[in-house]
Amino acid sequence: MEVLKEEGVDTIFGYPGGVIIDINDELDKTDIRYILVRHEQAAVHAADGYARASGKVGVCLVTSGPGATNTVTGIASAYMDSIPVVVFTGQVPTSLIGNDAFQEVDIVGITRPCTKHNYLVKDPEKLAETVREAFYLARSGRPGPVLVDLPKDVSQSKISFEMPPPPKMNSYSPHTEPHKQQLERAIKLILKAKKPVIFAGGGVILSGAYKELTKFAKKLNIPVTASLMGLGGFPGTDRLWLGMIGMHGTYRANMSTGACDLLVGIGVRFDDRVTGKIDTFAQNAKIIHIDIDPTSIQKNVPITIPIVSDCKIALKKLNKLIEKVDLKEPLKSRPNWLKQIEEWKSTTPLAYEQKDVIKPQFVVEKLYELTKGKAIITTEVGQNQMWAAQYYHFDQPNHFITSGGLGCMGFGFPAAIGAQLACPNKTVIDIAGDGSIQMNIQELIVAVANKLPVKVAILNNRYLGMVRQWQELFYGKRYAATDIEAAPDFVKVAEAYGAVGLRATRPEEVEETIKKALATPKTVFMDFVVEREESVYPMVPAGKAITEMLLA
Amino acid sequence: MTEERKHTISLLVDNESGVLSRVAGLFSGRGFNIESLCVAETLDPALSRITLVTRGNERIIEQINKQLNKLINIRKVIDLTETEFVEREMALIKVRAKEEHRAEILRIVDIFRCKIVDVSPAYYTVEATGSDEKIAAILNLLKQIGIKEIARTGAIALAREAKK
Ligand SMILES: Cc1ncc(C[n+]2csc(CCOP(=O)(O)OP(=O)(O)O)c2C)c(N)n1
Numbered sequence: 172m173e174v175l176k177e178e179g180v181d182t183i184f185g186y187p188g189g190v191i192i193d194i195n196d197e198l199d200k201t202d203i204r205y206i207l208v209r210h211e212q213a214a215v216h217a218a219d220g221y222a223r224a225s226g227k228v229g230v231c232l233v234t235s236g237p238g239a240t241n242t243v244t245g246i247a248s249a250y251m252d253s254i255p256v257v258v259f260t261g262q263v264p265t266s267l268i269g270n271d272a273f274q275e276v277d278i279v280g281i282t283r284p285c286t287k288h289n290y291l292v293k294d295p296e297k298l299a300e301t302v303r304e305a306f307y308l309a310r311s312g313r314p315g316p317v318l319v320d321l322p323k324d325v326s327q328s329k330i331s332f333e334m335p336p337p338p339k340m341n342s343y344s345p346h347t348e349p350h351k352q353q354l355e356r357a358i359k360l361i362l363k364a365k366k367p368v369i370f371a372g373g374g375v376i377l378s379g380a381y382k383e384l385t386k387f388a389k390k391l392n393i394p395v396t397a398s399l400m401g402l403g404g405f406p407g408t409d410r411l412w413l414g415m416i417g418m419h420g421t422y423r424a425n426m427s428t429g430a431c432d433l434l435v436g437i438g439v440r441f442d443d444r445v446t447g448k449i450d451t452f453a454q455n456a457k458i459i460h461i462d463i464d465p466t467s468i469q470k471n472v473p474i475t476i477p478i479v480s481d482c483k484i485a486l487k488k489l490n491k492l493i494e495k496v497d498l499k500e501p502l503k504s505r506p507n508w509l510k511q512i513e514e515w516k517s518t519t520p521l522a523y524e525q526k527d528v529i530k531p532q533f534v535v536e537k538l539y540e541l542t543k544g545k546a547i548i549t550t551e552v553g554q555n556q557m558w559a560a561q562y563y564h565f566d567q568p569n570h571f572i573t574s575g576g577l578g579c580m581g582f583g584f585p586a587a588i589g590a591q592l593a594c595p596n597k598t599v600i601d602i603a604g605d606g607s608i609q610m611n612i613q614e615l616i617v618a619v620a621n622k623l624p625v626k627v628a629i630l631n632n633r634y635l636g637m638v639r640q641w642q643e644l645f646y647g648k649r650y651a652a653t654d655i656e657a658a659p660d661f662v663k664v665a666e667a668y669g670a671v672g673l674r675a676t677r678p679e680e681v682e683e684t685i686k687k688a689l690a691t692p693k694t695v696f697m698d699f700v701v702e703r704e705e706s707v708y709p710m711v712p713a714g715k716a717i718t719e720m721l722l723a
Numbered sequence: 724m725t726e727e728r729k730h731t732i733s734l735l736v737d738n739e740s741g742v743l744s745r746v747a748g749l750f751s752g753r754g755f756n757i758e759s760l761c762v763a764e765t766l767d768p769a770l771s772r773i774t775l776v777t778r779g780n781e782r783i784i785e786q787i788n789k790q791l792n793k794l795i796n797i798r799k800v801i802d803l804t805e806t807e808f809v810e811r812e813m814a815l816i817k818v819r820a821k822e823e824h825r826a827e828i829l830r831i832v833d834i835f836r837c838k839i840v841d842v843s844p845a846y847y848t849v850e851a852t853g854s855d856e857k858i859a860a861i862l863n864l865l866k867q868i869g870i871k872e873i874a875r876t877g878a879i880a881l882a883r884e885a886k887k
Pocket residue numbers: 551552553554555556578579580581603604605606607608630632634635636637638
């Protein structure tokens with residue numbers, strides 16, 4: 172407990188069970204806020220949302236066996252998105268480990284490939300030190316989830332306690348400072364480039380490099396795109412903003428990546444949803460890649476100048492280096508490049524047509540308008556997630572919270588609960604699909620019980636829409652297993668839990684519904700009955716180059 | 724894309740339970756292959772040395788080295804293939820020792836500087852150490868006489884010290 176306080180923990184998401192009764196008992200005597208979720212998966216997503224909105228480490232506490240296995244999806248999602256979360260799992264007493272005891276699972280074995288690191292604490296004397304290490308690992312370097320498995324006898328033992336010093340580990344020292352020569356080489360390339368593009372990722376958000384990136388791009392007049400995870404790393408309303416890149420990226424972002432002569436990747440990992448057909452990706456460009464994780468570099472695409480570093484530190488130093496440079500000559504060709512991009516933007520913008528049935532994009536645009544772009548948006552997974560990314564223009568970091576790498580349905584609602592707890596004064600909205608929301612809908616009671624004014628905007632197309640879209644385009648419109656017309660009445664569900672339920676079935680009701688929800692200081696479900704067969708465009712079919720987009 | 728090559732990688736790791744499965748899991752999870760693997764304690768009981776032999780092109784080997792470095796319990800990763808190093812394997816080979824073949828077996832044992840470590844009326848057990856090529860050559864010869872069973876270690880290896 173003392174260590175938790177020392178690490179600045181103020182909120183824990185959890186669910187109890189036999190082997191952690193002692194811990195919950197002790198926790199109850201502290202002023203750490205304990206949020207009792209209704210499913211352990213949601214505890215991890217909530218901790219994840221909490222971590223992203225607050226910049227702190229998210230913390231969970233669950234029991235052994237099924238409690239532990241229920242966390243795996245949440246852990247995997249946090250791992251893919253490099254989110255600092257510490258998960259404490261109860262374990263059967265050390266004397267029983269390996270005996271197939273009641274509610275025993277080898278959770279350390281199960282989560283080995285989806286945690287940054289994990290521990291089984293066998294010796295009470297090592298407990299405090301291990302917990303400190305866990306927090307240190309979770310938040311430092313490339314962040315990620317760390318699991319600590321606590322056998323019942325270890326958490327029951329009473330020992331004299333002394334706060335261990337901050338951990339120093341022989342085998343772990345993240346490389347945060349960039350190599351000076353590499354920075355200088357990078358500057359040279361950047362000054363020579365005629366058609367550069369900056370490609371920002373989650374690393375920009377995680378390292379808090381928003382200001383540095385904005386300064387860098389503006390000073391050099393370089394357009395910026397971002398991966399799903401990088402949204403908000405650069406102002407989404409700036410004239411240099413290209414929109415998102417990748418499978419559902421904007422036309423201009425994908426075209427300019429295809430045409431650029433220099434790509435500066437910052438805190439990205441060149442995921443396949445971004446690159447499309449890998450050997451065609453940015454094929455005319457030299458690539459500078461800044462990332463704190465050396466394994467991300469050269470993993471998927473060949474890099475001209477690798478820079479292993481914390482993104483913020485690297486950008487700060489790059490900004491310093493260009494301070495003294497005369498930029499007149501190097502920037503001479505920029506207007507031409509930006510004009511070309513402007514042309515792509517005006518000929519092929521993101522677009523939809525609002526007729527008599529509500530278009531999901533229209534709902535997102537209205538949400539953007541009516542929250543003045545200031546809400547924290549979480550998403551579920553599928554079309555709802557892509558429309559949120561395309562039509563809500565994030566001007567600030569830590570305001571877009573989505574399961575990017577794992578693409579985990581059921582993420583958005585618990586994550587919104589976590590974000591709302593971290594930022595009680597912000598508007599927090601989960602942009603949801605009708606399928607995904609049903610994957611953690613039980614958390615409604617958690618939002619209600621804790622009086623959280625979380626808003627959920629369900630883009631209700633009665634389909635597992637993203638899969639249906641693939642079936643429409645590539646499987647001859649055979650909608651196998653994706654029609655979910657058989658659905659609960661979301662308004663009544665909300666009401667049954669003590670929340671507020673609203674529904675909009677016509678376009679003219681959308682604004683009114685959102686206004687009403689925003690004015691209600693309670694948990695609100697908004698059920699937007701939208702066009703069933705609307706699809707997300709542009710779309711790059713799997714295996715194609717990102718410049719080969721389907722536009723409608 | 725460069726050619727696939729064999730690499731011998733030496734790891735110093737924390738001598739803790741679970742470390743080996745972290746290494747093995749990394750290889751299976753990312754689709755890298757392990758040709759052989761040897762683990763034993765070092766002089767410092769807190770550390771073990773894992774010697775593993777893998778195969779891949781330059782890009783894959785670079786990933787393997789980086790990914791190994793990323794594992795928290797791994798203290799040091801040395802790709803010996805980039806340096807001068809000595810490498811040995813060992814095999815125990817049970818050969819059929821019929822009257823008329825015994826002299827031949829002894830001659831092979833002598834040429835390859837092996838040892839006979841167990842003798843029974845029907846079988847000799849030969850201990851052979853050396854590079855994998857040498858072991859392969861011995862096996863090839865003894866196969867013609869008749870091998871009942873074999874047990875082999877993977878490679879163990881250390882970097883050579885400077886000669887001067
Ligand atoms: C846990 C999980 N199961 C399955 C999938 C595969 N999947 C991706 S999108 C999607 C459909 C989501 O439907 P819905 O929540 O209604 O969103 P929509 O695409 O209709 O906006 C499915 C099934 C997933 N991403 N996560």
